[in-house]
Amino acid sequence: xxxxxxxxxxxxxxxxxxxxxxxxxxxxxxxxxxxxxxxxxxxxxxxxxxxxxxxxxxxxxxxxxxxxxxxxxxxxxxxxxxxxxxxxxxxxxxxxxxxxxx
Numbered sequence: 001x002x003x004x005x006x007x008x009x010x011x012x013x014x015x016x017x018x019x020x021x022x023x024x025x026x027x028x029x030x031x032x033x034x035x036x037x038x039x040x041x042x043x044x045x046x047x048x049x050x051x052x053x054x055x056x057x058x059x060x061x062x063x064x065x066x067x068x069x070x071x072x073x074x075x076x077x078x079x080x081x082x083x084x085x086x087x088x089x090x091x092x093x094x095x096x097x098x099x100x101x102x
Contacts (some may be wrong), residue, residue, distance in 0.1 A: 019070055021073050022073070022074075023078055026066065026073060027090060029066050030066055031093065033063045040057055042061070059081065
């Protein structure tokens with residue numbers, strides 16, 4: 001039986017700025033960073049991306065810093081449809097952070 005007192009918290013890094021962040025603006029920022037990262041490590045034929053090399057990019061620390069800002073978003077400003085789109089987008093973007101070796 002697992003010890004229920006142990007809790008794993010993803011994205012537990014403390015953001016440098018803890019003021020509220022626009023969910024829409026943050027998702028746009030993360031998406032742009034992700035596209036730049038993918039562009040750095042895309043195969044010459046354009047058919048693949050070497051995600052394991054993301055941690056070597058100079059952009060990766062900025063991506064992680066921005067991902068930490070997810071703790072500061074105010075979801076109350078979003079409609080139900082916007083919330084669904086936001087969470088789907090953020091799920092795809094943050095999976096890459098957790099999937100990269102440290």
